[in-house]
Amino acid sequence: MEWFNVGKIVNTHGIRGEVRVMSRTDFPEERFAIGTKLGLFKPDAKKPIMVKIASHRQHKNFELLTFEGYPTINDVAEFKEAYLRIAEHDLTELEEGAFYHHEILGCTVFSTEGQEIGVVSEILETGANDVWEVKPKKGKMHYIPYIEDVVKEIDINEKKVVIEVLEGLLSE
Known part of the structure; x- marks a missing residue:
């Protein structure tokens, strides 16, 4: 269990x-x-x-x-x-578009162009919105805000997230 x-x-x-x-x-x-x-x-x-x-x-x-x-x-x-x-x-069903943290952790994040960005390794609760810590294969950690303008698609079954990469969003 x-x-x-x-x-x-x-x-x-x-x-x-x-x-x-x-x-x-x-x-x-x-x-x-x-x-x-x-x-x-x-x-x-x-x-x-x-x-x-x-x-x-x-x-x-x-x-x-x-x-x-x-x-x-x-x-x-x-x-x-x-x-x-x-x-x-004992977990309850969530409304559509809502997810438990354990469902998001481990998801691979892609840009809308199909470029792999990294894997969600942590979820930070900031008050206004959650921020996802995304670990790339190499380089600095990325911090992705969980907002409509950025997160475009979440597929829990495929463990896949698609985001719109806004200017300045990703660490260099």
């Missing part, structure tokens, strides 16, 4: 079993809803500890969660640095 990161536990919060989570999802209300089951992967663990969310609230830039059966700080202290992941079969 494949698992996808939705957050990282960075610390505990208070004494009542809350953990502070750095969210890695665009859908925190859905992913961290009460009753949701997630896989908790401690560092270097191959198998998850299955946890069920008992409470969720936001505090500053973090999600604060408690898990059923873990009522105190002592119960959750060992979870620091663990990743919260969702099983692939």
